[in-house]
Amino acid sequence: MKKQILIILAATLIFSCFSLGFTANAVNVPTETSTEAFTQPTYPAPEPITYILGDVNRDNVVNLKDATALQRFLANVDNSYYDEISLTGDTNQDGTVTLKDASTLQKYFVDLVPQGNIGKQITIYPCT
Numbered sequence: 001m002k003k004q005i006l007i008i009l010a011a012t013l014i015f016s017c018f019s020l021g022f023t024a025n026a027v028n029v030p031t032e033t034s035t036e037a038f039t040q041p042t043y044p045a046p047e048p049i050t051y052i053l054g055d056v057n058r059d060n061v062v063n064l065k066d067a068t069a070l071q072r073f074l075a076n077v078d079n080s081y082y083d084e085i086s087l088t089g090d091t092n093q094d095g096t097v098t099l100k101d102a103s104t105l106q107k108y109f110v111d112l113v114p115q116g117n118i119g120k121q122i123t124i125y126p127c128t
């Protein structure tokens with residue numbers, strides 16, 4: 001009698017394991033297939049940025065007004081040209097805008113240092 005009960009319990013246990021196994025492995029697999037071709041989204045190429053090095057106030061002329069605007073920016077008195085000054089105000093083209101740039105721009109007007117690219121039009125192409 002004990003043996004029969006053990007067999008019944010074992011069979012019940014095995015059967016319940018199979019039931020759980022099948023339930024756990026059941027996965028809803030989508031059967032719908034799309035006939036639309038996947039198209040890669042396209043984005044317009046970024047526009048190149050053109051500026052005149054040293055033309056801090058962007059009036060297309062490099063003069064003492066630009067040196068003054070750069071000094072006022074560096075003294076945190078006037079941030080009117082904040083957006084473009086990292087390009088136009090980096091007159092020594094070392095990647096940062098500092099008092100050296102204001103000094104370089106002032107010297108440009110009295111020809112004490114080589115003029116480098118001050119006053120030249122520069123075009124950059126933003127990364128995509």
Ligand SMILES: [Ca+2]
Binds near residue numbers: 055065
């Ligand atoms: Ca200017």
Ligand SMILES: [Ca+2]
Binds near residue numbers: 089090092094097101
């Ligand atoms: Ca600089």
